[in-house]
Amino acid sequence: AQSVTQLDSQVPxxxxxxxxLRCNYSSSVSVYLFWYVQYPNQGLQLLLKYLxxxxxxKGINGFEAEFNKSQTSFHLRKxxxxxxxxxxxxxxxxxxxxxxxxxxxxxxxxxINP
Amino acid sequence: xxxxxxxxRYLIKTRGQQVTLSCSPIxxxxxxxxxxxxxxxxxxxxxxxxxxxxxxxxxxxxRFSGRQFSNSRSExxxxxxxxxxSALYLCASSPDSNTGExxxxxxxxxxxx
Numbered sequence: 001a002q003s004v005t006q007l008d009s010q011v012p013x014x015x016x017x018x019x020x021l022r023c024n025y026s027s028s029v030s031v032y033l034f035w036y037v038q039y040p041n042q043g044l045q046l047l048l049k050y051l052x053x054x055x056x057x058k059g060i061n062g063f064e065a066e067f068n069k070s071q072t073s074f075h076l077r078k079x080x081x082x083x084x085x086x087x088x089x090x091x092x093x094x095x096x097x098x099x100x101x102x103x104x105x106x107x108x109x110x111x112i113n114p
Numbered sequence: 115x116x117x118x119x120x121x122x123r124y125l126i127k128t129r130g131q132q133v134t135l136s137c138s139p140i141x142x143x144x145x146x147x148x149x150x151x152x153x154x155x156x157x158x159x160x161x162x163x164x165x166x167x168x169x170x171x172x173x174x175x176x177r178f179s180g181r182q183f184s185n186s187r188s189e190x191x192x193x194x195x196x197x198x199x200s201a202l203y204l205c206a207s208s209p210d211s212n213t214g215e216x217x218x219x220x221x222x223x224x225x226x227x
Contacts, residue, residue: 044218092214
């Protein structure tokens with residue numbers, strides 16, 4: 001079975017500051033890795049994904065994440081955040097077979113202060 | 115291209131009733147998945163349908179069921195509602211590529227009184 005741990009439930013940062021949202025996962029098989037964002041009263045939107053290849057993946061809205069197999073981590077980063085980045089962020093994993101079955105972390109609420 | 119559409123967006127039921135939620139996937143997507151989101155348990159996978167067949171199932175009781183029609187539209191049903199079924203139910207569709215990239219609807223928020 002797979003599991004995901006998001007190490008911070010809430011992260012407050014100032015506008016234009018850098019941010020890192022941490023995610024660790026556990027799995028006995030190879031997995032795909034994802035970050036999704038959820039804005040208030042909306043569904044989830046894919047930010048970025050790691051399927052294979054380069055361990056640094058770039059996504060939408062200036063976000064990027066690095067897959068570290070030895071540390072089983074997939075941390076999300078942005079060098080300079082904007083007020084509009086205020087949202088809840090979810091890290092997720094899926095098995096390569098049956099990839100539609102995502103296992104999500106508990107989420108990190110990112111709050112941007114002016 | 116229209117996104118994933120879920121209806122109804124909000125509904126209130128009482129314990130013991132049943133509810134049916136509907137999901138129309140993005141045109142051309144044949145896989146439809148359902149997730150339950152609650153403050154306590156977070157996002158949990160319910161089931162996935164592909165070409166009218168349930169392909170994956172999560173760890174939910176038999177009161178939760180679903181189906182998919184030939185046009186890929188999907189419904190999920192919860193019978194004998196309990197207070198703990200209050201949640202946001204999210205539907206997601208994906209193409210056949212099986213890469214796990216899901217396109218989510220805005221959800222149906224169910225309140226059980």
